[in-house]
Structures are given as C-alpha cells and as structure tokens.
Amino acid sequence: MEKWFNVGKIVNTHGIRGEVRVISRTDFPEERYKVGNVLNLFLPKSNTPIELTIKNHRSHKNFELLTFEGLENINDVEKFRDGILKVPESQLGDLEEDEFYFHEIIGCHVVTVNGEEIGKITEILTPGANDVWVVKGKGGKELLIPYIHDVVKKVDVKEKVIVIDPMEGLF
Incomplete structure (x- = not known):
C-alpha cells in the first residue's frame, strides 16, 4: 500500500478565479508547488484521492496560493476547503548529505x-x-x-x- 505524506492543507479560497489558500507543510514549497506537479487531495470523509495538477503558484503572506488545471473559478474549488494535499512516498526527492525529512x-x-x-x-x-x-x-x-x-x-x-x-x- 502506498504511503502518503502531507504537504499542505487547503484552508480557504482566494478570489473568484479558482485560487486556493494553502498552509504549507513542506520544506520545499518552490519545488513541491512547481507548475505541472501533481498533488493528491484527500477530503474529509473520503479515502479516495483527487489528482490535481498545479497550474499556478505564488506566495502571499503566510500562505501558498495555488490554482489547478481545469478548475477556473471559485465554484470549482470551494468543495476543497479543509482538504489535505499529499504526495506519495515515491515523489519524495533525494536529499543532500546531513539533510532529512x-x-x-x-x-x-x-x-x-x-x-x-x-x-x-x-x-x-x-x-x-x-x-x-x-x-x-x-x-x-x-x-x-x-x-x-x-x-x-x-x-x-x-x-x-x-x-x-x-x-x-x-x-
């Protein structure tokens, strides 16, 4: 069975164009939230991940703001609130010597x-x-x-x- 690692939590929407606010739980936000990367969203009361491809990423205050491909407005992403963004263990990158997850x-x-x-x-x-x-x-x-x-x-x-x-x- 695949082991999953939490990289962020969607806490709210941001604006009306499908952007979500994420509290990041990753040491490497620039790498993890790069355009084209795939994240898996786990919603409360559901064990089935929703695969999301990052379309845009920017930082704003203490949040990471993300938009996903095919989700262009607030109505598409409102249901994602309180969802946890995760990556499978296979997507964890190699670290330098003396660096650890x-x-x-x-x-x-x-x-x-x-x-x-x-x-x-x-x-x-x-x-x-x-x-x-x-x-x-x-x-x-x-x-x-x-x-x-x-x-x-x-x-x-x-x-x-x-x-x-x-x-x-x-x-």
Whole structure:
C-alpha cells in the first residue's frame, strides 16, 4: 500500500478565479508547488484521492496560493476547503548529505555520546538559522536540541537513533 505524506492543507479560497489558500507543510514549497506537479487531495470523509495538477503558484503572506488545471473559478474549488494535499512516498526527492525529512527524524531516540538516554523526538521547530528538535525526556520534560554539527554527532534514521554531544548549559 502506498504511503502518503502531507504537504499542505487547503484552508480557504482566494478570489473568484479558482485560487486556493494553502498552509504549507513542506520544506520545499518552490519545488513541491512547481507548475505541472501533481498533488493528491484527500477530503474529509473520503479515502479516495483527487489528482490535481498545479497550474499556478505564488506566495502571499503566510500562505501558498495555488490554482489547478481545469478548475477556473471559485465554484470549482470551494468543495476543497479543509482538504489535505499529499504526495506519495515515491515523489519524495533525494536529499543532500546531513539533510532529512521531518518524518525520518520524528520518533527517533536521542542518546548522548556517553550512552545516556535523553528521550524521543516529538516535534521539529524551524525558527530560522537551524532547526530545533523537541525531545520528550524522562518525566515528560521537553528539551530543545539545536540541529547543528557541534551538538548532533550521528543520525541513523534506519535504526531511529540520534547521538548528541550536549554543549554546556544545553540541559
């Protein structure tokens, strides 16, 4: 069975010419929303995807605005509100060395170079210069780990283990 990955949610229409507002959930909006790309729309209460080909893409405020081929006015796209845009695993692109998809990192166990168990990654924040991994530690305490080479020493997504060397004051 094909595994699907969420790349955005249609939250509203925009104007009367078939444009939709999307809250993006992808690290690569320029690539993912490129004209001609195909996205699959999953509507609430339906497990059958609707295949949509991107006709136009632009960014506006905190949204991605998309139009799809063959859907030229607001009446065509109003029913898409609250739909989730997804791509199959086969459409995930190859990444550079030391780059990972969020789904590969979330759920990984974090240990120190000394073998001390820290916790499990539950979320990834993207505040700016580098990502920050949220780790649920012992007793439910959340720890923030910056994804920088000084701290993260090894990432093994197959074994779901990340080795860190915590700098002074990190915990």
